[in-house]
Amino acid sequence: MMSSRRGWAPARGFPTTTGDPVERLNQVSSLQELHRVPALSPDQIMIETQLYKVDQQLQGLLVLWEHRRGQLDTSRRVIEFKEAVPEVTAWLETRGTDMLKNKNNFGRSKEEVLQLLTEHDGSDDREVAGMKTKVESLLASYRLVEANGHRELNHIRGTASSLEWEWTRFYSDMEQRHKNLHLSLSFQDYLFEGSNWVQKTRSLLDSLAQRTESVDRSEEAAEVRDELSVYVACTVQEQEDRVTEAKRISTELHSNVLVEQAAQIEQSTRDTMRDLECFRLELERLHKKLVQIESEKDRERQLTKQRERVLEEMLQTEETYVADLKLIEKCRPRFVSEVLPSTLKGKEDIIFSNIQDVDAFHRLHFLPQLKERATTTDEAARVFIECVSFSFHPFILPSLPHSYSFTSPTHSLAIPPSHPSLSIVFLYSQSA
Structure with a gap:
């Protein structure tokens, strides 16, 4: 019946109009005048009326069929939602537990941090992306069920809300973990550069100390002093900034390991800066002493010339x-x-x-x-x-x-x- 209804069309020569028979007759009369169509007989009018009633019944059946199909589709979505949510929840719980275990593990070196980043952002990306698509599909199905209505809507509403909350928290934790690992990587860079500065400064102090042993003129002492002053002016502030950033990151990540490493580089930096200041003061004293000696020698030379x-x-x-x-x-x-x-x-x-x-x-x-x-x-x-x-x-x-x-x-x-x-x-x- 539905197939014949879809294929049904008005008889040839009749206008494709809808409405009650009186209105249709008026329309037909108008069309007859325009197109000079012959007037309908009473039998034809009766047939047309019966066809109209059949058409209305078919349309009602079609509406019922579409409504039933929507109900069945909604039920299918509810069933699929209820079946898929436990799997997603279990996956989120497993991954969340694994991520929680490594929450405060930010590595002790740059190599370890890079390894953690690889594990976090590497092969799991495809799995997380697939799960994200699945969660979004489930939530979209729930919204359709919510829009269409269902007898189990109140039951799955809590499930959908819990799923959305758990997924949002998991994804937020994933992004935060990614951000924290990059912060840890920056920390290791600051730590590496800071340690290099300490070693370089120690080497420079040893080199300048060796040069100072053979210095016997104030000009040479001034050259060593100026070289040290330029080095201090160009590098000390950068080192202080590195230490400050390392301390900030270690505090932000709440990592005892990073806090300990930051404290070590801070102490090494303080000791090195103290040695820099002591050596600078020693160079100042040496320069003043040599200036005084040279002044005395100049005076002695003048006296010698006079003698x-x-x-x-x-x-x-x-x-x-x-x-x-x-x-x-x-x-x-x-x-x-x-x-x-x-x-x-x-x-x-x-x-x-x-x-x-x-x-x-x-x-x-x-x-x-x-x-x-x-x-x-x-x-x-x-x-x-x-x-x-x-x-x-x-x-x-x-x-x-x-x-x-x-x-x-x-x-x-x-x-x-x-x-x-x-x-x-x-x-x-x-x-x-």
Whole structure:
């Protein structure tokens, strides 16, 4: 009957209209006027009316059939839902238990973390993806059942709610586990880089300490100090940031293992920074010490140059004095006979009594000793001390004012202010 209903069509020449017979007759009349269709006979009208009733009955049967099919489909969905949920729940419980066992296992090294990530994100991805599709399909079926209604709706509503909650929690735990493992991987990177910094810094300190042992100039000490300062400025803040991030991650993951590792790298960093500061202060002290030593050496060099200049001038003075004595000996007979003032007549022995001994002392003993030994002021002083017993140079030098006053009434001799140590003999030789 249903098949014939679907294939049924109005008789040829009749309009495809619906409604009560009166309305259909009015429509037919209008169509007859338009298309000049012959008027229906009473029998035809009766047949049309019967066909209309049959059509209405068929449509009612079709609605009942569709409703029944929907009920059966809903029942099928309920049955499939009830059969599939225990399997999914068992799977979620098993996987959740396994994940709970490893919840706080974040590895002790980068290799272990990578292995955990591989196990978490590797072959299980396909299984989890399949289960996700299955859960979504079950929940979609439940929503259709909820929309269509069913006598067991209240029973499966709690099951569906529990399933959705368990799956959401499981998937959230999966994502959190994935995130935590990546945090642990970042922690291991910070730990690795931090340990490398400690080792590199220790090596640098050893290298700089070896260089410092041979440093004897302030410039070299400054170079070592500046190299250390640049290294500290470029790397210490980065290391502090690594330690801070490692501590933050270990606290966030609530892992005793990671907390312990973070504490170890923090302590190593503190010890290394303390050694850096101690070595920096040691370099500062070394630099100041070398600067002071070099300053003292510079002052000593200046004093040495001054002493050398004094010794050089003293030697030149002695050589000039010996030359003056030689000139006096050469010119003395003429000076006595021709130039000696009348007031000094008869006093030649007072002036020139020891001139030959003085000349011999300076020319043969004192000047050679100075040339040979007066390389330092101490040696020059020893030469003077050793020659005190000759009583020549102490006698000549103190007698300069006396000799000058003795001869000034007759000779206008002036000792230049810039040469207060010029001997009276030298002045006489110049005037002669």
